[in-house]
Amino acid sequence: MSSPPRLNDWLTSRQPLVLGLFRIVLGVLFASEGAATVFGILDRKASPVGDWPFWYAGVIELACGILVLLGVATRGAAFLSSGIMAFAYFTEHQKDGLFPLQNGGLAPVLFCWGFLLLVFAGPGALSLAGLTNREAPTHRAAEPPRATAP
Template sequence: MVTRLGRAQPYALSLFRIVVGLLFTCHGVASLFGVLGRPMLSAGTWPGWYAAVIQLAGGILVALGLGTRTAACLGSGSMAFAYFDVHQQTGLLPMQNGGEAAVFFCWTLLLLVFTGPGVVAADRLPVFRGATREGTRPQQEQPLGVPV
Protein backbone atom coordinates (compact mmCIF):
# COMPACT_ATOMS: atom_id res chain seq x y z
CA MET A 1 0.00 0.00 0.00
CA VAL A 2 1.31 3.40 -0.98
CA THR A 3 1.07 6.11 1.63
CA ARG A 4 0.17 9.70 0.85
CA LEU A 5 3.78 10.69 1.41
CA GLY A 6 4.89 7.96 -1.00
CA ARG A 7 2.68 9.40 -3.73
CA ALA A 8 4.20 12.83 -3.18
CA GLN A 9 7.79 11.57 -3.49
CA PRO A 10 8.29 12.34 -7.21
CA TYR A 11 6.94 15.86 -6.71
CA ALA A 12 9.06 16.42 -3.59
CA LEU A 13 12.10 15.32 -5.59
CA SER A 14 11.23 17.88 -8.28
CA LEU A 15 10.86 20.63 -5.67
CA PHE A 16 14.19 19.59 -4.09
CA ARG A 17 15.88 19.75 -7.51
CA ILE A 18 14.43 23.19 -8.26
CA VAL A 19 15.58 24.65 -4.92
CA VAL A 20 19.09 23.17 -5.24
CA GLY A 21 19.33 24.44 -8.82
CA LEU A 22 18.25 27.96 -7.86
CA LEU A 23 20.69 28.12 -4.96
CA PHE A 24 23.51 26.85 -7.19
CA THR A 25 22.58 29.48 -9.78
CA CYS A 26 22.72 32.22 -7.14
CA HIS A 27 26.32 31.30 -6.33
CA GLY A 28 27.25 31.60 -10.00
CA VAL A 29 25.42 34.91 -10.44
CA ALA A 30 27.03 36.35 -7.31
CA SER A 31 30.55 35.45 -8.44
CA LEU A 32 30.18 36.39 -12.10
CA PHE A 33 28.34 39.68 -11.64
CA GLY A 34 29.52 40.85 -8.21
CA VAL A 35 26.11 40.86 -6.55
CA LEU A 36 24.61 39.37 -3.40
CA GLY A 37 27.58 40.47 -1.30
CA ARG A 38 30.31 38.86 -3.39
CA PRO A 39 33.06 40.59 -5.34
CA MET A 40 33.02 40.09 -9.11
CA LEU A 41 35.60 37.63 -10.41
CA SER A 42 37.82 38.62 -13.32
CA ALA A 43 36.93 36.75 -16.49
CA GLY A 44 39.04 33.66 -17.07
CA THR A 45 40.62 33.44 -13.60
CA TRP A 46 41.34 29.88 -12.56
CA PRO A 47 39.50 28.16 -10.92
CA GLY A 48 36.92 30.59 -9.53
CA TRP A 49 35.56 32.08 -12.73
CA TYR A 50 35.17 28.68 -14.40
CA ALA A 51 33.45 27.30 -11.30
CA ALA A 52 31.06 30.27 -11.37
CA VAL A 53 30.19 29.57 -15.02
CA ILE A 54 29.49 25.92 -14.11
CA GLN A 55 27.36 27.09 -11.18
CA LEU A 56 25.35 29.49 -13.33
CA ALA A 57 24.77 27.21 -16.31
CA GLY A 58 24.49 24.00 -14.31
CA GLY A 59 22.20 25.59 -11.75
CA ILE A 60 19.83 26.83 -14.44
CA LEU A 61 19.75 23.42 -16.15
CA VAL A 62 19.19 21.60 -12.84
CA ALA A 63 16.42 24.04 -11.80
CA LEU A 64 14.65 23.57 -15.14
CA GLY A 65 15.12 19.82 -15.14
CA LEU A 66 16.87 19.90 -18.50
CA GLY A 67 19.83 17.52 -18.74
CA THR A 68 19.66 17.23 -14.96
CA ARG A 69 21.91 14.21 -14.52
CA THR A 70 24.72 15.60 -16.69
CA ALA A 71 24.54 19.12 -15.25
CA ALA A 72 24.39 17.76 -11.69
CA CYS A 73 27.38 15.48 -12.31
CA LEU A 74 29.47 18.37 -13.62
CA GLY A 75 28.38 20.61 -10.75
CA SER A 76 29.09 17.91 -8.16
CA GLY A 77 32.56 17.37 -9.55
CA SER A 78 33.32 21.07 -9.55
CA MET A 79 32.26 21.33 -5.91
CA ALA A 80 34.42 18.33 -4.96
CA PHE A 81 37.34 20.05 -6.70
CA ALA A 82 36.55 23.30 -4.89
CA TYR A 83 36.55 21.55 -1.53
CA PHE A 84 39.76 19.59 -1.96
CA ASP A 85 41.72 22.22 -3.90
CA VAL A 86 40.57 25.47 -2.28
CA HIS A 87 38.98 24.83 1.10
CA GLN A 88 41.03 21.95 2.47
CA GLN A 89 44.21 24.03 2.35
CA THR A 90 43.06 25.89 5.47
CA GLY A 91 41.77 22.93 7.49
CA LEU A 92 40.60 19.34 7.31
CA LEU A 93 36.94 19.68 8.30
CA PRO A 94 34.31 21.83 6.56
CA MET A 95 33.65 23.72 9.80
CA GLN A 96 37.32 24.69 9.93
CA ASN A 97 37.82 25.69 6.30
CA GLY A 98 34.49 27.29 5.29
CA GLY A 99 33.70 24.51 2.83
CA GLU A 100 30.22 23.57 4.05
CA ALA A 101 28.49 24.93 0.95
CA ALA A 102 30.88 23.07 -1.35
CA VAL A 103 30.26 19.80 0.53
CA PHE A 104 26.48 20.25 0.55
CA PHE A 105 26.33 21.10 -3.15
CA CYS A 106 28.68 18.24 -4.01
CA TRP A 107 26.51 15.65 -2.27
CA THR A 108 23.08 17.05 -3.17
CA LEU A 109 24.03 17.31 -6.84
CA LEU A 110 25.48 13.80 -6.72
CA LEU A 111 22.15 12.59 -5.31
CA LEU A 112 20.37 14.18 -8.30
CA VAL A 113 22.69 12.30 -10.66
CA PHE A 114 21.24 9.05 -9.30
CA THR A 115 17.61 10.06 -8.69
CA GLY A 116 17.03 12.15 -11.81
CA PRO A 117 14.86 15.24 -12.03
CA GLY A 118 11.53 13.98 -10.69
CA VAL A 119 8.23 14.25 -12.55
CA VAL A 120 8.12 18.03 -12.97
CA ALA A 121 10.99 18.67 -15.38
CA ALA A 122 11.57 20.21 -18.80
CA ASP A 123 13.00 16.87 -19.97
CA ARG A 124 9.49 15.43 -19.70
CA LEU A 125 8.01 17.92 -22.16
CA PRO A 126 7.33 16.40 -25.58
CA VAL A 127 9.55 18.95 -27.34
CA PHE A 128 12.59 17.64 -25.39
CA ARG A 129 11.69 13.95 -25.57
CA GLY A 130 12.51 13.53 -29.26
CA ALA A 131 10.39 13.55 -32.37
CA THR A 132 7.63 10.97 -32.60
CA ARG A 133 5.73 9.81 -35.62
CA GLU A 134 2.29 11.25 -36.07
CA GLY A 135 -0.31 9.16 -34.34
CA THR A 136 2.09 7.58 -31.84
CA ARG A 137 2.63 8.62 -28.28
CA PRO A 138 6.06 8.84 -26.63
CA GLN A 139 6.83 6.12 -24.10
CA GLN A 140 5.95 7.30 -20.60
CA GLU A 141 8.60 6.91 -17.90
CA GLN A 142 7.42 5.65 -14.54
CA PRO A 143 8.23 8.20 -11.78
CA LEU A 144 10.38 7.02 -8.90
CA GLY A 145 8.57 5.46 -5.99
CA VAL A 146 5.22 5.09 -7.75
CA PRO A 147 4.10 1.48 -8.21
CA VAL A 148 2.83 0.33 -11.60
Protein backbone atom coordinates in the same frame (compact mmCIF):
# COMPACT_ATOMS: atom_id res chain seq x y z
CA MET B 1 -14.65 -0.43 2.94
CA SER B 2 -11.07 0.61 2.22
CA SER B 3 -8.65 1.62 4.91
CA PRO B 4 -6.97 5.07 4.93
CA PRO B 5 -3.58 5.19 3.20
CA ARG B 6 -0.59 4.57 5.39
CA LEU B 7 1.87 7.37 6.01
CA ASN B 8 4.63 5.55 4.11
CA ASP B 9 2.41 5.19 1.03
CA TRP B 10 1.43 8.86 1.23
CA LEU B 11 5.07 9.97 1.49
CA THR B 12 6.17 7.63 -1.30
CA SER B 13 3.49 8.95 -3.63
CA ARG B 14 4.87 12.47 -3.18
CA GLN B 15 8.53 11.63 -3.83
CA PRO B 16 8.60 12.95 -7.42
CA LEU B 17 7.08 16.28 -6.38
CA VAL B 18 9.42 16.76 -3.41
CA LEU B 19 12.40 15.72 -5.53
CA GLY B 20 11.35 18.28 -8.14
CA LEU B 21 11.09 21.00 -5.50
CA PHE B 22 14.51 19.99 -4.14
CA ARG B 23 15.97 20.24 -7.66
CA ILE B 24 14.43 23.70 -8.20
CA VAL B 25 15.75 25.09 -4.90
CA LEU B 26 19.20 23.58 -5.47
CA GLY B 27 19.28 25.01 -8.99
CA VAL B 28 18.30 28.51 -7.83
CA LEU B 29 20.93 28.51 -5.09
CA PHE B 30 23.66 27.22 -7.41
CA ALA B 31 22.78 29.62 -10.23
CA SER B 32 22.83 32.52 -7.75
CA GLU B 33 26.33 31.48 -6.64
CA GLY B 34 27.45 31.50 -10.26
CA ALA B 35 25.76 34.81 -11.04
CA ALA B 36 27.37 36.41 -8.00
CA THR B 37 30.80 35.19 -9.12
CA VAL B 38 30.43 36.14 -12.79
CA PHE B 39 28.45 39.38 -12.52
CA GLY B 40 29.35 40.62 -9.05
CA ILE B 41 25.82 40.70 -7.67
CA LEU B 42 24.42 39.87 -4.23
CA ASP B 43 27.15 41.79 -2.37
CA ARG B 44 29.98 39.89 -4.02
CA LYS B 45 32.78 41.20 -6.19
CA ALA B 46 32.93 39.65 -9.68
CA SER B 47 35.88 37.43 -10.54
CA PRO B 48 37.91 38.85 -13.43
CA VAL B 49 37.06 37.20 -16.76
CA GLY B 50 39.26 34.17 -17.29
CA ASP B 51 40.51 34.05 -13.68
CA TRP B 52 41.32 30.37 -12.98
CA PRO B 53 39.48 28.61 -11.40
CA PHE B 54 36.96 31.05 -9.95
CA TRP B 55 35.54 32.69 -13.07
CA TYR B 56 35.23 29.34 -14.87
CA ALA B 57 33.60 27.79 -11.83
CA GLY B 58 31.14 30.71 -11.75
CA VAL B 59 30.19 30.16 -15.38
CA ILE B 60 29.68 26.44 -14.75
CA GLU B 61 27.65 27.17 -11.61
CA LEU B 62 25.43 29.63 -13.47
CA ALA B 63 24.86 27.41 -16.51
CA CYS B 64 24.40 24.15 -14.61
CA GLY B 65 22.26 25.84 -11.97
CA ILE B 66 19.88 27.06 -14.67
CA LEU B 67 19.77 23.61 -16.32
CA VAL B 68 19.05 21.93 -12.98
CA LEU B 69 16.46 24.58 -12.07
CA LEU B 70 14.61 23.98 -15.33
CA GLY B 71 15.05 20.22 -15.22
CA VAL B 72 16.84 20.02 -18.57
CA ALA B 73 19.84 17.65 -18.89
CA THR B 74 19.54 17.34 -15.13
CA ARG B 75 21.72 14.29 -14.62
CA GLY B 76 24.62 15.60 -16.72
CA ALA B 77 24.47 19.09 -15.21
CA ALA B 78 24.24 17.61 -11.72
CA PHE B 79 27.21 15.32 -12.38
CA LEU B 80 29.37 18.25 -13.52
CA SER B 81 28.16 20.39 -10.59
CA SER B 82 28.90 17.65 -8.07
CA GLY B 83 32.39 17.28 -9.51
CA ILE B 84 33.26 20.96 -9.38
CA MET B 85 32.03 21.18 -5.82
CA ALA B 86 34.24 18.23 -4.85
CA PHE B 87 37.13 19.96 -6.63
CA ALA B 88 36.39 23.21 -4.77
CA TYR B 89 36.27 21.42 -1.44
CA PHE B 90 39.53 19.55 -1.85
CA THR B 91 41.51 22.40 -3.45
CA GLU B 92 40.19 25.42 -1.55
CA HIS B 93 38.81 24.23 1.76
CA GLN B 94 40.42 21.01 2.97
CA LYS B 95 43.84 22.63 3.35
CA ASP B 96 42.33 24.57 6.29
CA GLY B 97 41.10 21.47 8.15
CA LEU B 98 39.50 18.10 7.58
CA PHE B 99 35.91 18.87 8.52
CA PRO B 100 33.64 21.35 6.72
CA LEU B 101 32.85 23.22 9.95
CA GLN B 102 36.58 23.79 10.43
CA ASN B 103 37.43 24.87 6.90
CA GLY B 104 34.37 26.81 5.69
CA GLY B 105 33.50 24.15 3.15
CA LEU B 106 29.99 23.29 4.26
CA ALA B 107 28.31 24.78 1.17
CA PRO B 108 30.49 22.88 -1.34
CA VAL B 109 29.95 19.61 0.54
CA LEU B 110 26.17 20.06 0.64
CA PHE B 111 26.05 21.09 -3.02
CA CYS B 112 28.26 18.13 -3.99
CA TRP B 113 26.06 15.55 -2.26
CA GLY B 114 22.80 17.24 -3.30
CA PHE B 115 23.83 17.15 -6.93
CA LEU B 116 25.05 13.57 -6.62
CA LEU B 117 21.57 12.65 -5.39
CA LEU B 118 20.09 14.21 -8.54
CA VAL B 119 22.51 12.24 -10.73
CA PHE B 120 20.98 9.02 -9.44
CA ALA B 121 17.40 10.13 -8.73
CA GLY B 122 16.77 12.24 -11.82
CA PRO B 123 14.83 15.49 -12.05
CA GLY B 124 11.62 14.49 -10.29
CA ALA B 125 8.40 16.30 -11.13
CA LEU B 126 8.01 19.83 -12.49
CA SER B 127 10.82 19.52 -15.05
CA LEU B 128 10.85 20.69 -18.65
CA ALA B 129 12.42 17.37 -19.61
CA GLY B 130 9.43 15.62 -18.06
CA LEU B 131 7.12 17.54 -20.39
CA THR B 132 8.99 16.28 -23.42
CA ASN B 133 9.76 12.79 -21.99
CA ARG B 134 13.49 13.24 -22.66
CA GLU B 135 14.59 11.89 -19.29
CA ALA B 136 13.58 8.61 -17.79
CA PRO B 137 10.89 8.80 -15.13
CA THR B 138 12.16 9.06 -11.61
CA HIS B 139 11.37 6.80 -8.70
CA ARG B 140 8.35 4.56 -8.84
CA ALA B 141 7.18 2.62 -5.84
CA ALA B 142 7.95 -1.07 -6.11
CA GLU B 143 4.96 -3.31 -6.44
CA PRO B 144 4.75 -6.29 -4.10
CA PRO B 145 5.29 -9.67 -5.73
CA ARG B 146 2.08 -11.28 -6.92
CA ALA B 147 1.17 -14.78 -5.88
CA THR B 148 0.77 -17.25 -8.72
CA ALA B 149 -1.57 -20.17 -8.77
CA PRO B 150 0.10 -23.62 -8.57
